Amino acid sequence: MRYLLRRLGFFVLTLWAALTINFLIPRLMPGSPATAIMARFHGHISATTLKAIEVSLGIDTGQSVIGQYVTYLGNTLTLNFGVSVESFQPVSQIVAAAIPWTLILVGVTTLIAFVIGTGIGTIAAWKRGGKADGILPPLFVIGTGLPYFWVGMMLIIIFAEVNPWLPVALGVDPGINVGFTAQFIGNAIEHAILPAAAILITSVGTWVLTMRNTMVTTLAEDYIRMARAKGLPSRRIMFDYAARNSILPNLTGFAMSLGFVVSGAVLVEDVFNYPGVGFQLIQAVQNEDFPLMQCLFLLITVAVLVAVLLADIATALLDPRTRSAR
Amino acid sequence: MATPVTSAGIGDPTVTEIPTALPAGEHPDRPRRSRGALLRAIRSNRKAMVGAIMLGVFLILAIIPQWLFPGDPGAEVYARSAGPSGSHLLGTTAYGQDILAEVVWGTRPVLVIAVVAGLFATVLSVLIGVSAAYLGGIADDILNLFTDVFLVIPTLPLVIVIAAYANQHSLTVLIIVLVVTGWSYGARQLRSQALSLRNRDFLQAAKVRGERRSYIIVFELLPTMTSLIVANFLSAALYSVLTAAGLEFLGLGNTSSVDWGTMLYWAQNNEALQTGQYLWATVPGLCIAALGTAFALLNNAFDEISNPALRPVRRIRVTRTRS
Numbered sequence: 023m024r025y026l027l028r029r030l031g032f033f034v035l036t037l038w039a040a041l042t043i044n045f046l047i048p049r050l051m052p053g054s055p056a057t058a059i060m061a062r063f064h065g066h067i068s069a070t071t072l073k074a075i076e077v078s079l080g081i082d083t084g085q086s087v088i089g090q091y092v093t094y095l096g097n098t099l100t101l102n103f104g105v106s107v108e109s110f111q112p113v114s115q116i117v118a119a120a121i122p123w124t125l126i127l128v129g130v131t132t133l134i135a136f137v138i139g140t141g142i143g144t145i146a147a148w149k150r151g152g153k154a155d156g157i158l159p160p161l162f163v164i165g166t167g168l169p170y171f172w173v174g175m176m177l178i179i180i181f182a183e184v185n186p187w188l189p190v191a192l193g194v195d196p197g198i199n200v201g202f203t204a205q206f207i208g209n210a211i212e213h214a215i216l217p218a219a220a221i222l223i224t225s226v227g228t229w230v231l232t233m234r235n236t237m238v239t240t241l242a243e244d245y246i247r248m249a250r251a252k253g254l255p256s257r258r259i260m261f262d263y264a265a266r267n268s269i270l271p272n273l274t275g276f277a278m279s280l281g282f283v284v285s286g287a288v289l290v291e292d293v294f295n296y297p298g299v300g301f302q303l304i305q306a307v308q309n310e311d312f313p314l315m316q317c318l319f320l321l322i323t324v325a326v327l328v329a330v331l332l333a334d335i336a337t338a339l340l341d342p343r344t345r346s347a348r
Numbered sequence: 349m350a351t352p353v354t355s356a357g358i359g360d361p362t363v364t365e366i367p368t369a370l371p372a373g374e375h376p377d378r379p380r381r382s383r384g385a386l387l388r389a390i391r392s393n394r395k396a397m398v399g400a401i402m403l404g405v406f407l408i409l410a411i412i413p414q415w416l417f418p419g420d421p422g423a424e425v426y427a428r429s430a431g432p433s434g435s436h437l438l439g440t441t442a443y444g445q446d447i448l449a450e451v452v453w454g455t456r457p458v459l460v461i462a463v464v465a466g467l468f469a470t471v472l473s474v475l476i477g478v479s480a481a482y483l484g485g486i487a488d489d490i491l492n493l494f495t496d497v498f499l500v501i502p503t504l505p506l507v508i509v510i511a512a513y514a515n516q517h518s519l520t521v522l523i524i525v526l527v528v529t530g531w532s533y534g535a536r537q538l539r540s541q542a543l544s545l546r547n548r549d550f551l552q553a554a555k556v557r558g559e560r561r562s563y564i565i566v567f568e569l570l571p572t573m574t575s576l577i578v579a580n581f582l583s584a585a586l587y588s589v590l591t592a593a594g595l596e597f598l599g600l601g602n603t604s605s606v607d608w609g610t611m612l613y614w615a616q617n618n619e620a621l622q623t624g625q626y627l628w629a630t631v632p633g634l635c636i637a638a639l640g641t642a643f644a645l646l647n648n649a650f651d652e653i654s655n656p657a658l659r660p661v662r663r664i665r666v667t668r669t670r671s
Contacts, residue, residue, distance in 0.1 A: 032496065039497045043506070048513055160395060163648050167586060167640030169593050172612065172633030178621050179629070235651075277500075285504030289594050293616075303505060304598055307512040315509060322505045330500050 029334040033327055040323040044316055045094050049087075103317040108309045113317045116302060121321075123193050124298030128287045131218045132225070132280070139229025140272055144265045146230065147237035159234060162227030170286035174220040174293035181216060189213050191295040217294045225283050232275045237268040270341050277333030281326050288322075393652065399645030406639055410456040417449035421606050429625055438627050441611075442618040451631055454608045457519070458639065461592045465526040466585030472527065473534030473580055474570070480535070481542030482565055492539065498532035507591060511600040522601060526588045533587075534580035541576050545569060579650035586643035593636045608632035 097103070103113035142162075146155045182190040189195065194209045240246065241264050249259045288300030295301060299318055306315040391397060413421075424444040432439045438447040480491035507525050514521045545551065554564045570577070595601050596609025599617075603610055611632040615621075620629045 032493070035493070036497045036500055040501055043501070044509075047510055160645075160648075163395070163644045164637075164641045167590075167642075167644035168637045169590050169597075169633060169640070171594060171597055172636060175612075175616075175621060175629050175633065179626055183621055183624070183626075231648075281500055281502035284502045285591075285594075288504055288508070289597070292598065303508065307508055307598070307600070310512075312512075315512060319505045319509045322502055326500060326502050 026335065026338050029331060029338075033331045036327055037324065040320065040327070041095065041098060044320055045091055048312070048316075098320065104313040106306075106311055106314045108306070108311040108314070113314050116314060117299070117317055117321060120297060120299045120302045120318075123296060124287070124291070124300065127214055127217060127291075127296065127298060128221065128284065131221045131287075132283055134218075135222050135226045135283075136229055136272075136276055138222075139226045140233045140265075140269065142226075143230040143233025143272075144237060144260065144268075147234045147241060147268075148260050148264070150238065150241075155234075159231060162230045165224060165227035166231070168224050169289075170220060170224045171289035171293045173223050174217065174290050177216045177220055178293070188216055190216060193297045213296075217290050217296050220290045220293075221283070221287055224286060228282075229272065229276070233268060233272045236271045237264055240264050240268045243267075270337060273333055273337055273340075277330040280329050280333075284322055284326055393649045395645045395652075396649030399642045399649065402638060402642035403646065406455055406459060406635075406642070409452050410459045413449075413453045413456065416452055417446070419449075421445065421449040421453040422604070429623075432627065438631055439625075441614065441628055442620070442623075442625065443614070447611075447628055447631060450606050450611055451608070451635055453606045454611060454632065454635070457605060457607045458589060458592070458609075458636070461519070461523060461526070462585040462589045462639070462643070465523045465530065465588035465592075466581050468523070468527040469530040469584040469588070470534060470577060470581040472531040473538055473584070474577060476531070477535035477538030478542045478565060478569065478573075481539045481546060482561070482569065484546075491535075495532050495535045495539070498529070499536060503529040504591065504594060507595060508598065508600065511595055517600060517602050519602065519605075522592060522595065525595075526591055530584050530587045530591070534584055537580060538573065538576060541573055542569060545572060575650055575653045579647050579653075582643050582647035582650060586640055586647065589636060589640055589643065608636050 101114060103117075105111065106113050106116055109116070142158060146158050149155050178190050181188050189212060193213055194200070194206060195213075198206055198209050200206060246259060246263055249263050250256075254263075284300075287298075288303060290296070291298045291300035292304045299322060303315060303318040303322070305311070306318060409416075422445060426436065426440045426444045426446060428440065428444045429442050430436060430440045436446050436448065438451070440446055441450070476491050476495060480488045480495070483491075507529055510525050510528075511517065511521070514525075551564060551568055554568045559568070592601065593609035593612070596603075596607055597612045597616065599613050601607065601610055601613075603613060609632075612629065615625065615628040615632070618625070618628075620626070
């Protein structure tokens with residue numbers, strides 16, 4: 023219980039830090055976003071709109087910095103993010119439309135990468151020194167050195183331009199209604215294959231390498247030798263003894279590197295014009311749409327923090343040691 | 349055995365370290381440092397060897413582009429969108445620049461970013477990670493929390509937001525952003541190794557001798573951690589290369605510089621993928637991937653050097669019979 027409370031405290035603290043960073047960045051940088059927005063509209067902007075923008079950015083000029091900060095925190099906690107400077111839609115609407123795309127694409131892909139990566143890592147460690155261990159880990163080391171967006175570009179060349187097999191832009195073909203129809207789901211999956219493959223290729227290596235390295239250490243433990251001495255079938259030793267005890271560090275590592283995966287997914291979405299959160303973030307940056315940009319940054323951060331918290335809870339459930347620690 | 353990092357470097361004659369300004373250690377329980385030992389370690393590890401050779405090739409390209417391709421590589425002087433030919437081995441861009449010349453010239457800024465950002469991030473990791481471990485108590489708690497916060501905040505969105513607000517996209521801004529977002533992982537690793545070394549005999553001995561704390565950290569503790577620090581530098585450099593490429597690809601770098609990420613930005617902007625100019629989009633990324641791989645291979649090899657348990661099989665058998 024104590025462990026969970028501490029992790030919950032960490033979650034709240036990190037959330038506060040992210041909110042504060044988000045508040046501070048525009049103020050620490052030279053030039054004001056409000057001036058940038060004014061310049062963008064060449065001064066043709068109504069007083070109410072400018073006011074709305076200022077509120078959403080928390081730069082209400084009449085207030086002290088601390089007053090601005092309090093207003094900003096209040097607005098954020100009540101999910102009042104203001105309006106987009108680009109389309110004048112409420113930011114929350116644009117973001118809500120983008121969330122399901124990213125959640126499904128990145129969520130499912132990350133789970134697949136975790137399962138495949140842990141599996142391959144287990145086998146590589148178990149067959150240590152064998153052929154699989156000689157070829158696979160170096161291959162995955164190379165995988166971790168590839169830029170996500172470039173892998174996406176190469177997939178586009180191979181599977182969409184040279185061989186026009188798969189679609190590469192948008193989440194579904196235009197004209198197909200979003201809904202639980204076979205046509206929509208099939209089409210959406212077709213559109214998701216290449217972005218998912220790009221994320222998978224570049225992220226699976228991390229899981230393979232952490233799992234292999236943790237399991238190699240576990241395999242040297244006394245209880246593994248004991249299990250061998252008892253004559254247990256090696257399959258049982260591999261899964262129930264070694265892999266089971268190695269998976270926890272991998273789970274913690276999973277939580278920690280989620281930020282990197284999400285970062286990569288942002289670029290992948292941009293390459294494929296996939297209508298998710300990352301694509302919207304980059305659009306917002308290119309349009310100097312600061313309210314939308316800040317909301318998306320917060321959203322991505324909070325999503326990662328929640329995932330880390332979930333991994334912490336899973337660790338607490340799976341590992342009795344964390345429950346009794348300190 | 350449970351903490352692999354603990355066993356690193358102690359009493360294992362094959363564990364080698366970068367020669368430092370110090371004379372060889374006079375304590376029996378501390379590994380001796382000898383000149384050229386690092387080179388020997390790299391030579392004995394195939395992955396490290398491949399990585400080092402790749403990095404060497406890029407280093408040479410970064411030093412001598414003016415001999416290979418004299419003149420301004422960004423000048424738009426050739427035929428536009430030409431395919432590969434004798435005079436332009438990789439063809440030209442939609443602006444009439446030689447792709448090969450741009451790629452070769454692009455090596456220098458990329459390596460500068462990797463080395464400078466990697467170096468500063470490593471210094472920050474060492475400062476925060478090692479002092480957290482050595483000071484202990486409340487200082488450790490605060491520094492550790494600080495590290496964890498930076499570790500979980502997704503870096504690329506943060507980098508994008510910072511770069512979007514910085515209205516000048518210079519090299520300095522890029523490097524500062526990379527350092528600020530790239531130090532936390534290393535700090536955490538260094539802290540855990542420093543924690544495990546804290547109560548070693550040679551550090552206790554130094555304390556008993558009445559050495560100052562700063563002396564113990566700099567001259568006793570840090571040299572034993574060299575291989576992990578080098579590994580951290582390599583992974584910080586890898587992070588910098590990939591993140592800088594991503595930022596430049598989004599147009600958040602200096603778009604007038606000749607750089608691999610910037611080349612990809614212009615290729616994407618000119619729909620190189622849709623118009624069949626595949627080389628323009630492929631080659632710069634291939635270079636990023638190759639440099640990234642070089643760093644990743646070297647990093648992986650240094651992990652094996654600092655953690656003997658990860659080394660190829662023969663060693664584990666020895667460990668088993670011994671333990």
